[in-house]
Amino acid sequence: xxxxxxxxxxxxxxxxxxxxxxxxxxxxxxxxxxxxxxxxxxxxxxxxxxxxxxxxxxxxxxxxxxxxxxxxxxxxxxxxxxxxxxxxxxxxxxxxxxxxxxxxxxxxxxxxxxxxxxxxxxxxxxxxxxxxxxxxxxxxxxxxxxxxxxxxxxxxxxxxxxxxxxxxxxxxxxxxxxxxxxxxxxxxxxxxxxxxxxxxxxxxxxxxx
Numbered sequence: 001x002x003x004x005x006x007x008x009x010x011x012x013x014x015x016x017x018x019x020x021x022x023x024x025x026x027x028x029x030x031x032x033x034x035x036x037x038x039x040x041x042x043x044x045x046x047x048x049x050x051x052x053x054x055x056x057x058x059x060x061x062x063x064x065x066x067x068x069x070x071x072x073x074x075x076x077x078x079x080x081x082x083x084x085x086x087x088x089x090x091x092x093x094x095x096x097x098x099x100x101x102x103x104x105x106x107x108x109x110x111x112x113x114x115x116x117x118x119x120x121x122x123x124x125x126x127x128x129x130x131x132x133x134x135x136x137x138x139x140x141x142x143x144x145x146x147x148x149x150x151x152x153x154x155x156x157x158x159x160x161x162x163x164x165x166x167x168x169x170x171x172x173x174x175x176x177x178x179x180x181x182x183x184x185x186x187x188x189x190x191x192x193x194x195x196x197x198x199x200x201x202x203x204x205x206x207x208x209x
């Protein structure tokens with residue numbers, strides 16, 4: 001095969017891989033997502049997170065509500081909401097976004113909220129919200145309302161962890177019991193083979209005598 005004919009295919013494969021998108025959707029559950037750069041996103045119920053798999057640009061898009069724990073980097077981290085964007089370098093914040101409103105609460109560091117040509121920096125302990133109706137960004141002290149659903153998520157994750165550990169222990173017990181049964185059966189078969197061997201030995205002895 002002429003290798004030159006493989007180049008277009010290889011280039012196409014690389015481009016598809018680089019542009020491949022990951023989409024995570026929650027309904028009545030919570031999810032924690034590890035991003036390629038080491039940042040973590042926690043999704044509230046009925047939310048959506050999307051990002052390009054290669055993650056060459058630190059950029060994600062969301063619908064619903066997500067809490068972000070962003071690792072520091074020289075590259076800015078951008079979150080695209082339905083109405084605007086939030087840009088950071090390294091921080092922790094919560095973002096709610098739908099087609100009518102956008103709200104960011106900052107727990108650590110500082111972020112920049114930009115919507116329709118307007119921009120506002122939001123520091124630790126502060127919040128900024130944008131309403132499509134009045135087309136303005138309001139700022140103030142953050143009530144940290146996200147902690148309520150984050151607390152619920154923590155409880156759910158602990159329950160899942162406990163259930164998972166319980167199932168692992170039950171599985172280990174089953175394997176252990178099966179192993180004991182297998183050992184017992186192996187010993188039984190070994191004894192039977194030993195008896196057969198002895199019987200054959202006796203028979204051969206009689207024949208040779």
